[in-house]
Amino acid sequence: MLECLGGLRRPREGHVLLGDADLYELSPRERARAIGYVPQVHRPVFGYSVLEVVLMGRTPHLGIFSSPGREDRRIALDALEAVGLSGYAGRPYTELSGGEMRLVLIARGLAQEARFLLLDEPDAHLDPRHQHGVLSLVRGFASRGLATLVTTHNPTNALLYARRVALLQGGSILAHGPAEDVLTPGRLREAYGMEFVLLAGENGHRALIPAQGMLSSASADRERGTGSASSRASSESLPAT
Amino acid sequence: MKRGTIRLGLVLFPAVAITASLFVGRYPVGLREVVGALLPLDGVSPTARVLILDVRLPRALGAAAVGASLALSGAVFQGIFRNPLVDSRILGVSAGAAFGAALALLLGIPWYLVDGFAFGFGLLAVLLVVFIARRFGNSVLVLVISGILVGSLFSAFLGLIKYLADPLDVLPAITYWLLGSLSGTRWDTVVKLLPACVLGAGALLLLRWRLNVLSLDEREAVALGVNAARLRTWVILAGTLLVAAAVSRAGMIGWIGLITPHAARALVGPDHSRVIPASMLMGAGFLTVLDLLSRSLMGSEIPLGVLTGIVGVPAFLFLFMRHLARGGGWR
Numbered sequence: 001m002l003e004c005l006g007g008l009r010r011p012r013e014g015h016v017l018l019g020d021a022d023l024y025e026l027s028p029r030e031r032a033r034a035i036g037y038v039p040q041v042h043r044p045v046f047g048y049s050v051l052e053v054v055l056m057g058r059t060p061h062l063g064i065f066s067s068p069g070r071e072d073r074r075i076a077l078d079a080l081e082a083v084g085l086s087g088y089a090g091r092p093y094t095e096l097s098g099g100e101m102r103l104v105l106i107a108r109g110l111a112q113e114a115r116f117l118l119l120d121e122p123d124a125h126l127d128p129r130h131q132h133g134v135l136s137l138v139r140g141f142a143s144r145g146l147a148t149l150v151t152t153h154n155p156t157n158a159l160l161y162a163r164r165v166a167l168l169q170g171g172s173i174l175a176h177g178p179a180e181d182v183l184t185p186g187r188l189r190e191a192y193g194m195e196f197v198l199l200a201g202e203n204g205h206r207a208l209i210p211a212q213g214m215l216s217s218a219s220a221d222r223e224r225g226t227g228s229a230s231s232r233a234s235s236e237s238l239p240a241t
Numbered sequence: 242m243k244r245g246t247i248r249l250g251l252v253l254f255p256a257v258a259i260t261a262s263l264f265v266g267r268y269p270v271g272l273r274e275v276v277g278a279l280l281p282l283d284g285v286s287p288t289a290r291v292l293i294l295d296v297r298l299p300r301a302l303g304a305a306a307v308g309a310s311l312a313l314s315g316a317v318f319q320g321i322f323r324n325p326l327v328d329s330r331i332l333g334v335s336a337g338a339a340f341g342a343a344l345a346l347l348l349g350i351p352w353y354l355v356d357g358f359a360f361g362f363g364l365l366a367v368l369l370v371v372f373i374a375r376r377f378g379n380s381v382l383v384l385v386i387s388g389i390l391v392g393s394l395f396s397a398f399l400g401l402i403k404y405l406a407d408p409l410d411v412l413p414a415i416t417y418w419l420l421g422s423l424s425g426t427r428w429d430t431v432v433k434l435l436p437a438c439v440l441g442a443g444a445l446l447l448l449r450w451r452l453n454v455l456s457l458d459e460r461e462a463v464a465l466g467v468n469a470a471r472l473r474t475w476v477i478l479a480g481t482l483l484v485a486a487a488v489s490r491a492g493m494i495g496w497i498g499l500i501t502p503h504a505a506r507a508l509v510g511p512d513h514s515r516v517i518p519a520s521m522l523m524g525a526g527f528l529t530v531l532d533l534l535s536r537s538l539m540g541s542e543i544p545l546g547v548l549t550g551i552v553g554v555p556a557f558l559f560l561f562m563r564h565l566a567r568g569g570g571w572r
Contacts, residue, residue: 030466059465
């Protein structure tokens with residue numbers, strides 16, 4: 001779905017509209033000027049420097065035969081600063097940690113200077129500290145007027161960082177709206193087929209965690225313990241914020 | 242090393258190699274003769290003048306052009322296929338082009354059609370390789386194996402052509418040309434090389450920065466606003482044009498295209514805006530030096546393809562080991 005919205009995978013039916021225009025009628029260049037897409041991390045074959053990777057975000061603003069100039073470099077360096085990687089420009093991208101690579105890709109999305117930024121599971125494979133780092137960064141961009149769309153497998157992250165949430169299951173939207181309205185234990189049970197509880201702390205701290213056992217085989221799980229339930233649920237459905 | 246020093250060295254390397262080629266050979270010439278022939282001044286024997294201006298100079302320039310073409314095509318093929326272990330030979334493009342050129346020689350048609358046939362069959366080879374590799378997951382290994390398969394197929398066709406060729410004149414010509422040689426290179430050879438080299442290299446030099454984006458995951462390149470499929474097609478066309486020109490004029494010369502881009506990256510980093518010109522200049526220098534060695538090491542000429550193989554195989558082994566040691570797998 002994120003790829004459909006990003007103009008990367010033509011939907012089998014229906015249209016994606018950007019303003020009045022069909023997204024798939026636009027040239028790749030026009031589309032990339034409007035929509036930035038931050039993919040999941042994978043290692044490129046060549047060890048480009050961090051700055052070179054971020055500069056690639058300038059592609060839709062450059063002619064086919066031109067290379068990035070001084071202004072593009074400034075924009076790229078600003079984007080690196082915005083994600084907190086100012087000193088990283090000259091380092092080889094391939095030698096960074098997973099969290100740092102993700103930040104570089106986000107910087108590349110910023111350097112694209114698009115109106116929308118789509119991020120494909122920016123919190124995946126990160127420890128809680130780096131999850132917070134990335135998601136609060138994205139939230140900061142959103143509060144400064146950049147429209148951002150993030151997918152996640154983690155309902156708590158959606159609850160904590162998103163303003164509006166769409167809960168997806170099996171290719172359709174179960175519910176969408178303000179995060180607190182959508183991410184209720186009842187809706188999550190519908191999406192994941194298992195019980196959730198909403199924990200609320202004194203200062204408005206909230207978390208959604210699996211209650212024990214799966215609905216379909218609750219009794220069997222009670223005997224075996226609850227270990228396998230959450231991993232199965234997260235690999236089967238894709239909630240999005 | 243400073244960037245400026247490296248840049249100067251890259252420009253000087255082919256220039257020095259070409260200049261050195263004018264001096265070296267069985268007929269000894271001194272500085273006076275070379276300067277005298279180039280300027281041109283009086284007091285140079287006609288033999289020396291002809292040797293320097295009409296034999297050694299075009300041959301050195303031809304070697305430089307062929308080396309630059311092969312290295313450049315290797316750099317772009319490695320870039321767009323995201324595979325550091327391929328070049329025109331491993332992808333089967335050279336064998337396809339060689340088959341096309343040999344077929345044209347057998348038919349006895351004009352030189353530009355020889356190049357045209359080489360280009361057509363080279364293109365057919367690379368498209369076959371891409372098609373096969375796509376069907377089997379497109380990993381580093383699958384692409385290499387598809388290239389070897391397609392290359393072997395065209396080599397077999399080539400064997401058929403040799404079998405059919407007249408053993409008195411056409412067969413020796415094809416055989417010797419295939420081994421890779423610049424021995425017959427004169428000014429007309431350089432002139433025939435020029436259009437394809439200028440066109441192919443010009444296009445790739447203009448696109449050099451975009452090759453970075455193209456070397457990413459396909460969908461990522463599209464997300465960055467590049468019409469990846471179309472751009473890749475153009476780059477393949479330009480790379481194949483270079484290979485076809487090189488193969489038509491100088492036969493199958495391997496390894497230059499594989500090794501040179503790695504040497505270039507070691508010097509200037511992975512950014513294609515620098516790798517492309519650096520590969521060109523280094524390829525030109527390498528092949529000029531190897532050609533110089535091929536005609537001066539022994540009494541008779543060593544075929545260039547033989548010499549590049551002797552140098553290239555250990556170099557490939559080294560690259561391969563490093564690829565594995567750095568955790569680069571076959572994926």
